[in-house]
Amino acid sequence: MEYVSIIILVLSFITLMALGVPVAWSLGLSSFLTLTVTIATVPSATTIAQRMGTGLDSFALLAIPFFILAGEIMNKGGIANRLINLAKALTGRLPGGLLYVNVIASMLFGAIAGSAVAAASAIGGILAPRMEKEGYPRELGAAVNITSSTTGLIIPPSNVLIVYSLASGGVSIAALFVAGYIPGLLIGLMLMITAAVFIKKHNLPAGELTPLKELAKKFLDALPSLFLLVVVIGGIVIGVFTATEASAIAVVYTIILSLIYREISFKDLPRILLKSSETTAIVMLLIATSMSMSWAMSSENIPQSISTTLLALSDNKFVILIIINLILLFVGTFMDMTPAVLIFTPIFLPAVVTLGIDPVHFGIMMVLNLCIGVCTPPVGSVLFVGVGVAKSSIAKVFFPLLPFFITMIIGLLIITLFPGLSLWLPSIFGL
16 A cells, blocks of 8 residues: 555656646645545545644744745845955955855855855845956856855755754754754865866956955954854854744844844835745745645655665665665755655655664755755756846756766765764764
8 A cells, every 4th residue: 555655646746746736736735645545535635734734833943934034134134245245355366266256155145044045146146247247157157156055055054954853853953053064165165176177267367366454354344244153053052042043033133234234224124024924935835735745655654665665775874875865866856955855854764764874964965965956957946046147048057057066966975975074063062
């Protein structure tokens, strides 16, 4: 019966997606159809509705709308500009410096906002005109912007890591946040090395040398924004407040900072609140329907069947991780990160835990893997935003993206095979 349920679940979901049904509705409807194999129609519909409601009944999930709001305020409040100016000052006279600026600024912005879409929009929107003016290939700039924006999903605070904590049954959010730093910085560094190859190939221009006095000024200007990292992550790690409380503090901090910068005023807040509410509604609907699918799969013993099948293939944990990575790379091309984490964490986590793999390491690996998916067609949200701000097309950007995809996959392989990269910092802080 489990395999019948798996076939119905997969086929119904793929068919609905192919027909253009929104992801959230596809998740809910395919879950309903799966339940009807063993439960009558009316109880199946009632159960799906109940699981959607109870799936959102979590204190930890309150952090997501607050971090979304904080990211929207940052986007409008001049914080992105200051981070870009700091990154530009740091790169000095490096040839092709604006590509390095994009990567550094995306890491800094993502580390504060925790949103790849916000980073791609804010950083790309500011840098794309500058790059075009200085003779950078438009598609190369878009490729760097798209891939570097995903580092904010690994470097904390990250909404996706909060979702993973929920799906895993309570893995420490603080441990996940701290674990994301080294992998996130590693991916950023590898993207910069890849960009350096193209900089040499295209003989891109160098920037102007930043005087020490000007560098200090740019740093002091961006320091209040960077201090948010100390407040949010530091407070979570030392136990002063939870991730949810930290997200509320981040909102208050960014509002005050943006008002001080005079980039927004009180009359702008309703529009910002409305925009963040729209984003929150989309994310929460995805979470609700994903939770209903997770419950439907659990009731049909689908995770146990898949876990047993995986463990029967090999008892080598690295072989299993490679297989899981290949599956997730495929899944990421047609499914958004949030439902993918909520659906596949309960499926794969029992198998990897059985093999002695740390859930924190697996969470970082899983999120990094799915970061590649948000840069790929047909549903890559960051891809569409990056192409839009660059005023280009997916067809033109796709081939310049390929080397950066390969770089991210190599980085994923390194992080998969060397768990210490994810677990060293949490062990230092006793998490």
